[in-house]
Structure formats: structure tokens, C-alpha cells
Amino acid sequence: MDVTEAIRRRRMTRSFESRPIDSEVLDEILMTSLLAPSAGNSRGTSWISLLGELETARYFEAATDESWRRSAPRAPGLLRAGAVALLVADPAAYVERYSAPDKVGSGLGRSIEAWPVPYWWGDAGGVVMAALLLAEEAGLGACIHGAFRNVDAVKSSLGIPEPMLVYGALLLGHPAGDDRRSASLDRPGPSRAERIHHAGW
Numbered sequence: 001m002d003v004t005e006a007i008r009r010r011r012m013t014r015s016f017e018s019r020p021i022d023s024e025v026l027d028e029i030l031m032t033s034l035l036a037p038s039a040g041n042s043r044g045t046s047w048i049s050l051l052g053e054l055e056t057a058r059y060f061e062a063a064t065d066e067s068w069r070r071s072a073p074r075a076p077g078l079l080r081a082g083a084v085a086l087l088v089a090d091p092a093a094y095v096e097r098y099s100a101p102d103k104v105g106s107g108l109g110r111s112i113e114a115w116p117v118p119y120w121w122g123d124a125g126g127v128v129m130a131a132l133l134l135a136e137e138a139g140l141g142a143c144i145h146g147a148f149r150n151v152d153a154v155k156s157s158l159g160i161p162e163p164m165l166v167y168g169a170l171l172l173g174h175p176a177g178d179d180r181r182s183a184s185l186d187r188p189g190p191s192r193a194e195r196i197h198h199a200g201w
């Protein structure tokens with residue numbers, strides 16, 4: 001599979017088979033994804049991997065409500081994910097890197113607040129995209145879950161230190177093939193000309 005094909009084929013999978021996924025395949029996806037570009041080579045992103053039902057339950061029980069797990073139409077398919085990997089970003093690693101002599105002139109080494117564009121989020125997006133494409137290549141389905149609810153509970157359940165930020169959770173598994181189509185896909189989108197501007201906005 002080439003890169004273009006992987007990008008074109010990739011879609012979020014929100015319904016998995018209960019079949020487990022291979023731990024070596026998971027490790028390989030996570031390790032290789034960390035080769036994504038990193039600002040200043042700071043490499044302040046890391047994964048927490050949860051493999052198998054007992055471990056993935058720790059994420060789902062902290063991140064979701066009991067009523068969602070019991071009655072949301074998508075819950076059964078998502079809860080069957082063979083693995084969940086949380087991507088964690090450490091802003092302090094970037095501040096420290098940008099206070100080194102070769103970067104101190106940027107002014108970004110002063111504090112987290114000094115960053116007009118927090119590079120840790122960009123790095124996290126690159127890592128996640130790489131992992132999504134690697135999952136596609138490995139014949140697995142994957143879905144990213146944003147971290148917008150119960151984040152403190154997730155952090156405390158998995159022992160993530162306070163200054164670390166959670167970018168999201170990558171759910172991975174064998175696709176069940178019965179995904180409910182996301183309403184997001186039916187929204188009319190911007191045209192090509194609105195997204196690729198030539199020679200100026």
C-alpha cells in the first residue's frame with residue numbers, strides 16, 4: 001500500500017470485532033508513529049497503550065458515562081476495540097527545548113504562554129495521523145476520540161502526571177464492517193478553492 005492509497009482509504013472505524021489485536025503489531029504502529037516530525041526534535045509526545053478488554057475498560061470507564069456505555073448506539077462497537085492508545089503531550093519538554101542555546105532566540109523558552117502556536121498539538125496531530133495510516137497498512141481499523149470530557153478522570157485512572165496534556169485516544173481493532181455512518185460526513189464541506197489558496201488568501 002502506498003501513502004496516497006493509505007490516505008485515500010483511511011476512514012474512522014467506530015465498530016470493531018471482539019477479536020484481539022496482536023501486541024507486536026500494536027507496538028510497531030505506536031513506535032513507528034513517533035517518527036512523525038517534532039518541533040525542535042523535542043519529542044514531547046508519548047503513548048499509553050491499553051491492550052485487551054481488561055485494560056481498555058480502564059479508559060472507557062473513566063472517559064465515558066455508564067448511561068453512554070449502556071445505551072449509546074455506537075457504544076457496543078467502540079467498546080470492542082482491541083486496544084486504546086492515549087496520546088499525551090508534555091508542553092514542558094517544548095519549553096525546555098526552546099530555552100536551549102540554539103533556540104533561545106525564539107522567546108519560546110520563557111513559558112507555555114509564550115507560544116502563539118503550541119507546537120505540542122501539531123506534533124500530536126502528526127503522530128496520530130501516522131498511527132492512523134500505519135493501522136490502515138496493517139489492515140486494522142482505528143478511530144480518534146477527542147479528549148473533551150472526563151479528562152481529569154482519565155488522567156487519574158491512568159496515573160498521567162498533572163502537567164501532561166491528553167490529546168486524544170486512538171481506538172484500534174479489527175473492523176466489524178457495520179459502522180453507522182457519521183453525520184459529520186454529510187455536512188456540506190468547503191470547496192477545493194476554499195481550502196487551497198494559490199498565491200495568497
Ligand SMILES: Cc1cc2nc3c(=O)[nH]c(=O)nc-3n(C[C@H](O)[C@H](O)[C@H](O)COP(=O)(O)O)c2cc1C
Pocket residue numbers: 010011012014143144145146168182184185
Ligand atoms: C482531533 C480529532 C478529534 C476527533 N474526535 C472524535 C470523537 O470524539 N468521536 C468520533 O466519533 N470521531 C472523532 N473524530 C473523527 C472525525 O469525526 C472524523 O475524522 C471526520 O468526521 C472525518 O471522517 P473520516 O476520518 O472517517 O474521514 C475526531 C477527529 C480528530 C482529528
